[in-house]
Amino acid sequence: MKIRHLCPLLLVLLVSSGLASVPVPPPAGGTVTGKITYTGTPPKMKPIDMSKEPNCAKEHAASPVLTENVVSGPGNTLEWAVVYVSAGDQGSTPGTQTLKFDQKGCQYIPHVLVMQVDQPFQIVNSDPHLHNIHPLPKINPEWNKSQPPGTPPLTEKYDKPEFISVKCNVHPWMHGWFIVLNTSHYAVSGSDGSFTLKGLAPGKYTLTAWQEQFGTQAQDVTLASGETKNITFTFKALPY
Amino acid sequence: MRPRLAVLALLLGAAGLLLSAGAPPCFAQIDINIQTATGPMESHIGNFTGHSEPGKAYYRRYCIGCHGPIGDGNGENAQWFDPNFGFAKPRDFTLATYKCRSTPTGTLPTDEDLYDAITRGFVTTNMPQWRPLTEQQRADLVAFIKTFSVKWTSQKVGTPINVPPEPAANIESILRGREMFQKMQCWKCHGPEGHGDGPSAPTLTDSKDNPIRPYNFAVGSRFKCGETNQDLYRIFMTGLDGTPMPSFADVIQPGDAWDLVHFLRTLQPLETPEAKAWKEWIVTHGKELKPIGAEEAPGGGK
Numbered sequence: 060m061k062i063r064h065l066c067p068l069l070l071v072l073l074v075s076s077g078l079a080s081v082p083v084p085p086p087a088g089g090t091v092t093g094k095i096t097y098t099g100t101p102p103k104m105k106p107i108d109m110s111k112e113p114n115c116a117k118e119h120a121a122s123p124v125l126t127e128n129v130v131s132g133p134g135n136t137l138e139w140a141v142v143y144v145s146a147g148d149q150g151s152t153p154g155t156q157t158l159k160f161d162q163k164g165c166q167y168i169p170h171v172l173v174m175q176v177d178q179p180f181q182i183v184n185s186d187p188h189l190h191n192i193h194p195l196p197k198i199n200p201e202w203n204k205s206q207p208p209g210t211p212p213l214t215e216k217y218d219k220p221e222f223i224s225v226k227c228n229v230h231p232w233m234h235g236w237f238i239v240l241n242t243s244h245y246a247v248s249g250s251d252g253s254f255t256l257k258g259l260a261p262g263k264y265t266l267t268a269w270q271e272q273f274g275t276q277a278q279d280v281t282l283a284s285g286e287t288k289n290i291t292f293t294f295k296a297l298p299y
Numbered sequence: 300m301r302p303r304l305a306v307l308a309l310l311l312g313a314a315g316l317l318l319s320a321g322a323p324p325c326f327a328q329i330d331i332n333i334q335t336a337t338g339p340m341e342s343h344i345g346n347f348t349g350h351s352e353p354g355k356a357y358y359r360r361y362c363i364g365c366h367g368p369i370g371d372g373n374g375e376n377a378q379w380f381d382p383n384f385g386f387a388k389p390r391d392f393t394l395a396t397y398k399c400r401s402t403p404t405g406t407l408p409t410d411e412d413l414y415d416a417i418t419r420g421f422v423t424t425n426m427p428q429w430r431p432l433t434e435q436q437r438a439d440l441v442a443f444i445k446t447f448s449v450k451w452t453s454q455k456v457g458t459p460i461n462v463p464p465e466p467a468a469n470i471e472s473i474l475r476g477r478e479m480f481q482k483m484q485c486w487k488c489h490g491p492e493g494h495g496d497g498p499s500a501p502t503l504t505d506s507k508d509n510p511i512r513p514y515n516f517a518v519g520s521r522f523k524c525g526e527t528n529q530d531l532y533r534i535f536m537t538g539l540d541g542t543p544m545p546s547f548a549d550v551i552q553p554g555d556a557w558d559l560v561h562f563l564r565t566l567q568p569l570e571t572p573e574a575k576a577w578k579e580w581i582v583t584h585g586k587e588l589k590p591i592g593a594e595e596a597p598g599g600g601k
Contacts, residue, residue, distance in 0.1 A: 111498050111499065113593065188484065189483065189484040189487070191543070191545035192545075193506075193543065193545065195506050197394060200405040200406065200450075200454065201394070201396045201405060201506060201540055201541065202403075202404040202405025202538075202540065202546065203404055203405075203538050203540060203542075203543070203544070203545040203546060204404060204538070204545050204546050204549060205483065205538075205545040205546065205547050205549075205550060206550070207482065207483060207484070207550055210549070210550050213549065228488070228499065228503055228504075228543030228545070229484070229487050229488070229543075230499070231499070231502040231504075
């Protein structure tokens with residue numbers, strides 16, 4: 060009997076103590092910044108012939124679109140590489156924001172879309188003609204959907220981490236990537252090859268850099284509270 | 300006496316083992332090491348329940364030559380199938396991606412779908428019909444094929460798409476279907492007349508980067524996934540997973556889908572009701588038709 064009466068009291072105590080407690084500030088986040096570079100001779104970015112789709116050929120008549128499997132910049136830097144925490148991850152938050160993957164001018168924008176497991180993303184067709192969107196996963200289910208002009212976006216998600224090549228069968232030059240990760244600590248290198256990972260709690264991490272042509276590289280990094288470290292990933296670019 | 304009996308018993312026992320394994324006593328086959336990804340599986344087709352254990356023996360007997368001991372489509376015969384000449388490689392069961400489904404794109408097919416595929420064969424490939432096998436044997440094979448991929452334990456089978464009753468196949472429906480053929484840009488791969496020669500046809504590859512040809516309606520054969528109007532409806536609504544043929548389920552309404560089915564029938568050299576209605580109409584109205592294909596860009600030619 061006594062215990063029964065105590066229970067609601069305990070509950071009240073618990074709740075009120077929770078409300079009253081001052082939120083503990085999260086430890087100051089560490090940061091890793093750096094660059095993705097290469098040594099050697101990478102393949103050249105080649106202009107894409109879009110004459111089979113007159114709409115797109117016309118759109119890019121002034122400056123043809125270049126292939127994006129290796130996008131290099133001044134100072135031997137690489138764009139579209141993905142850096143992420145592959146081991147020692149802590150404090151990851153689920154991806155809830157809906158991402159966007161556009162088909163515009165017979166190109167995928169962005170070329171590399173990084174998402175988290177179960178994170179929704181929208182596929183949009185901004186072109187005046189049909190595309191079929193055909194990602195090629197091996198672990199996740201493989202689907203292939205047509206998207207005529209003016210149809211609403213498709214909303215999709217993947218429930219297992221995987222690096223998924225994406226293509227359009229109608230326009231064989233279109234090529235992109237869905238990178239599905241189980242961490243929220245990732246970055247894509249910009250046109251100057253730079254990347255920044257923020258909000259990393261103190262600890263030891265393995266960072267992996269992935270580039271579609273040159274594969275992956277990993278480095279360990281240990282961060283103290285609020286520390287910023289600089290890291291360079293250098294891929295070996297072999298001409299082919 | 301006793302040692303002799305023991306030897307005899309051993310020999311009989313060995314022979315019994317060979318027979319119970321379901322393989323003919325051929326030593327070359329005994330070495331084949333079938334590797335599966337899951338434990339035993341079942342299939343349910345009508346009143347039949349298939350079991351993977353007997354299915355394994357039938358697989359070893361009938362399927363392994365092309366589909367291979369690990370079910371990846373790399374059997375010893377596979378090297379002779381040249382996709383450059385239109386011969387598709389054997390299906391890779393380890394991916395659990397299947398062309399002929401009643402279920403939406405990206406989902407596992409039903410047991411009946413796999414059973415129908417084995418029964419029917421694939422008309423444009425080296426996969427023959429397996430009607431000589433009993434229904435029970437085919438059901439057992441369906442169960443066994445599933446043991447090659449863990450997806451059969453981790454993913455759910457899709458819910459078959461609804462195929463509503465077919466409306467009348469009159470000329471109005473056919474003409475609306477022709478507009479769908481233009482609008483959905485079927486002609487980009489299948490060609491303006493359905494000959495499989497559209498502008499994108501030469502570059503098509505399947506999900507393993509092997510060249511693949513779009514279906515040519517003019518050959519008048521069965522389709523890869525059946526031959527009825529309902530099969531045709533299902534083909535473009537579910538798509539053929541693992542190939543360039545996408546699903547149109549999200550973008551074609553059921554009524555429009557039936558119109559498209561009726562038009563596609565007119566592309567075949569067959570005596571179908573659709574072809575008859577089309578031929579009668581075209582005699583008097585042929586000149587009214589706008590050609591199918593790329594529309595002229597505004598302000599001048601291509």
